[in-house]
Amino acid sequence: MKLNHNRHTAVMHVSATKMSQNFSFEDCRAYHISKGWSDIGYHFYIEKSGTIHKGRPLNCNGAHVRGFNNGTIGICTEGGLDEQGAPKDTMNDLQRLSVEGLLLALKEGNPSMKVKGHRDYSPDLNGNGKIEPFEFSKACPCYDAQIKFGIFNSTLENVLVRMGR
Ligand SMILES: [Zn+2]
DSSP: OOOOOOOOOEEEOOOOEETTTTOHHOOOOOOHHTTTTTOSSSSSEOOTTTOOOEOOTTOOSSSSSSTTTTEOOOEEEEEOOOSOBBBBOOOOOOHHHHHHHHHHHHHHHHOEEHHHHHHHOOOOOSSSSSSOGGOOOOOTTTSSSHHHHHHGOOOOOHHHHHHTT
């Protein structure tokens, strides 16, 4: 499957909820609409079950990363907090497989697309060209997107080989 689009970056998010809590696509959508938004802010939402829900259409801007909604795709996975409410990478295998399949479809639809995490858009406070942990204005997505999904910043050929296609 190929999802055609002309957006340059997929930005990863988490719902910032505990894994013991259910926060479905519809819950997230209702929450965003309650804030006065026209729709859910993300283009895709992946529940704990691995189910991928389509939010905003790819030809519409999302509302997921302040100042950078133009040209980006918002992808959110349910979870992101430990049981005490602290940021934690809670992504399970079902979610990870779904994210990888989705990113592959998006990469096939636009091979120049890159992947980043929401926190990578934090301000570079000391101006050294790198967004370091002390500069994160948000923990989202509670993992290093470059480590987890960095293969998608490579060429489509590399991605296909790596995923055994
Ligand atoms: Zn986020």
